[in-house]
Amino acid sequence: xxxxxxxxxxxxxxxxxxxxxxxxxxxxxxxxxxxxxxxxxxxxxxxxxxxxxxxxxxxxxxxxxxxxxxxxxxxxxxxxxxxxxxxxxxxxxxxxxxxxxxxxxxxxxxxxxxxxxxxxxxxxxxxxxxxxxxxxxxxxxxxxxxxxxxxxxxxxxxxxxxxxxxxxxxxxxxxxxxxxxxxxxxxxxxxxxxxxxxxxxxxxxxxxxx
Amino acid sequence: xxxxxxxxxxxxxxxxxxxxxxxxxxxxxxxxxxxxxxxxxxxxxxxxxxxxxxxxxxxxxxxxxxxxxxxxxxxxxxxxxxxxxxxxxxxxxxxxxxxxxxxxxxxxxxxxxxxxxxxxxxxxxxxxxxxxxxxxxxxxxxxxxxxxxxxxxxxxxxxxxxxxxxxxxxxxxxxxxxxxxxxxxxxxxxxxxxxxxxxxxxxxxxxxxx
DNA sequence: AAGGCTGGATAGTTGAACTATCCACTAGGA
DNA sequence: TCCTAGTGGATAGTTCAACTATCCAGCCTT
Numbered sequence: 462x463x464x465x466x467x468x469x470x471x472x473x474x475x476x477x478x479x480x481x482x483x484x485x486x487x488x489x490x491x492x493x494x495x496x497x498x499x500x501x502x503x504x505x506x507x508x509x510x511x512x513x514x515x516x517x518x519x520x521x522x523x524x525x526x527x528x529x530x531x532x533x534x535x536x537x538x539x540x541x542x543x544x545x546x547x548x549x550x551x552x553x554x555x556x557x558x559x560x561x562x563x564x565x566x567x568x569x570x571x572x573x574x575x576x577x578x579x580x581x582x583x584x585x586x587x588x589x590x591x592x593x594x595x596x597x598x599x600x601x602x603x604x605x606x607x608x609x610x611x612x613x614x615x616x617x618x619x620x621x622x623x624x625x626x627x628x629x630x631x632x633x634x635x636x637x638x639x640x641x642x643x644x645x646x647x648x649x650x651x652x653x654x655x656x657x658x659x660x661x662x663x664x665x666x667x668x669x670x671x
Numbered sequence: 672x673x674x675x676x677x678x679x680x681x682x683x684x685x686x687x688x689x690x691x692x693x694x695x696x697x698x699x700x701x702x703x704x705x706x707x708x709x710x711x712x713x714x715x716x717x718x719x720x721x722x723x724x725x726x727x728x729x730x731x732x733x734x735x736x737x738x739x740x741x742x743x744x745x746x747x748x749x750x751x752x753x754x755x756x757x758x759x760x761x762x763x764x765x766x767x768x769x770x771x772x773x774x775x776x777x778x779x780x781x782x783x784x785x786x787x788x789x790x791x792x793x794x795x796x797x798x799x800x801x802x803x804x805x806x807x808x809x810x811x812x813x814x815x816x817x818x819x820x821x822x823x824x825x826x827x828x829x830x831x832x833x834x835x836x837x838x839x840x841x842x843x844x845x846x847x848x849x850x851x852x853x854x855x856x857x858x859x860x861x862x863x864x865x866x867x868x869x870x871x872x873x874x875x876x877x878x879x880x881x
Numbered sequence: 882a883a884g885g886c887t888g889g890a891t892a893g894t895t896g897a898a899c900t901a902t903c904c905a906c907t908a909g910g911a
Numbered sequence: 912t913c914c915t916a917g918t919g920g921a922t923a924g925t926t927c928a929a930c931t932a933t934c935c936a937g938c939c940t941t
Contacts, residue, residue, distance in 0.1 A: 590865045612833075
C-alpha cells in the first residue's frame with residue numbers, strides 16, 4: 462500500500478501522515494526504492510489508533526509518542542510498559558512543592574491509596590493529579606469528604622477490575638497488550654464521562670419538574 | 672480590592688486577569704474613577720473557578736464564557752441554564768452526517784438512552800460524543816457490547832444521583848447552582864478518571880506478579 | 882518520454898491562551 | 912504641590928501544539 466492509499470483508507474490527509482512519520486508516531490514504511498515505500502495493514506491500524514487517541518481522547522501527540530517508544534523498546538517488561546503508557550496519559554500538574562496545603566493533601570492521598578490496599582507506585586503521576594484536584598476543591602469551598610472519595614475509588618476499582626483489565630490479553634504479544642490498555646483507558650474513560658453528564662442532565666430534569 | 676491585590680491573592684498575573692476581563696469571563700470591577708476600579712470577593716471567587724476549570728478540567732475559555740453568559744442572562748430558567756452549562760462542557764465531534772456506520776451507532780445510542788429511561792434532550796451533545804466513541808471502538812476492532820455499556824451507564828447514574836446532583840442547591844440562588852454543578856461535573860470527573868487509572872495500575876501489578 | 886506520485890526537507894498556518902507594551906491619568910505619599 | 916507607582920484600556924506580540932503547504936529530485940507506469 463502506498464501513502465495515498467493509506468490516506469484514503471484512513472481519511473487522514475497525506476501531509477498529516479508525513480507529519481506523524483516525522484514525529485515517530487507511525488513507523489517508516491518498507492523502502493522499496495529511493496522514492497517509494499510500502500505500507501501495510503499495521504500502519505493503517507496504527508493510524509486509526511493515533512486518530513482515536515487524538516480525537517476522542519485528546520491525548521497530546523507527545524504522549525502518544527512516549528507510549529509508542531515504550532512499546533518499541535524490547536527491553537522493558539510488560540508491567541513497566543503498561544506503567545509508562547499510563548503515566549503518559551496523565552496530565553502532570555506542576556508540583557507546588559513548598560505549599561503547606563498541598564503537602565497535607567498529598568499525604569491524605571497517599572494514606573487513602575494505602576488504606577484501599579492498592580498497589581500503586583509512589584511515583585505515579587495520578588497521586589499528584591488527585592492532590593491537585595483535592596486542593597482545588599478545597600480552595601473552591603467544596604472540600605471532598607473521605608466518604609465520597611472512597612465511593613469514587615471503589616467504583617473506579619470495580620470498573621477497572623471487572624470490565625477493563627479483564628479484557629487485556631497479558632499472554633499475547635506485548636504491543637497488543639499496551640494497545641488494548643490504552644484503548645480501554647481512553648475510550649471507556651470518555652464513554653463513562655459522557656454517561657455521567659447524560660445522567661446528570663436526566664436527574665436535573667427529574668428534580669426540576671417536581 | 673484593586674487588580675494587583677486580586678493578582679497576588681489568586682496567583683494569576685495581572686495581564687491574564689485583564690485578558691479574562693476582556694473575554695468576559697470576569698465581570699468588570701466597580702469603576703470608582705477614570706483610572707480605578709474596585710474588585711470584591713466575588714471576583715476572587717470567580718477567578719478561582721476559572722483557574723480550576725482551566726487547569727484541572729482543561730475546559731476551553733470559550734466554553735467557560737458560554738456558561739457565564741447563561742448564568743448572567745436572567746431570563747433562562749434553572750434547568751435550561753444547567754443544560755447550557757452541560758452542553759458547554761461537551762467536546763462536540765463533527766457530525767459525520769452521511770455515514771452509514773455513524774447513523775447506525777447513533778440509533779443504538781438513542782435506543783440505549785431510551786431503554787435506560789433517562790430524560791435527556793434529543794439535542795444533547797453527549798449523544799454525538801457517545802456515538803463517536805462507539806464508532807471509534809468498532810473501527811479499532813474492539814466494539815463495545817451492550818452489556819458493558821449498560822454497566823457503565825448504570826454506574827454513572829448511581830454516582831450522578833447519589834453523590835453529585837444531591838449536592839446541588841436547587842433552592843438557592845441560580846449562580847450558585849450552576850457553579851456547583853460545573854465544579855461537581857469537572858472536578859469529580861477528573862477525580863474519577865484518576866482513580867480509574869490508579870486502579871488499573873494496581874490491577875496490572877497484581878496480575879503480573881502472579 | 883512524459884506526467885503523476887513519492888519520499889524527504891523546509892517553511893508557513895491556525896487557534897488557543899496568554900504576555901508585553903504603551904498611554905493617559907490619577908491617587909497618595911514626600 | 913509635585914512626583915511616581917499603579918491603573919484601566921487598547922493593541923500588538925509570543926508560545927505551543929497540530930497541522931498544512933510547497934518544493935524538489937527521482938522513479939514508475941503508459
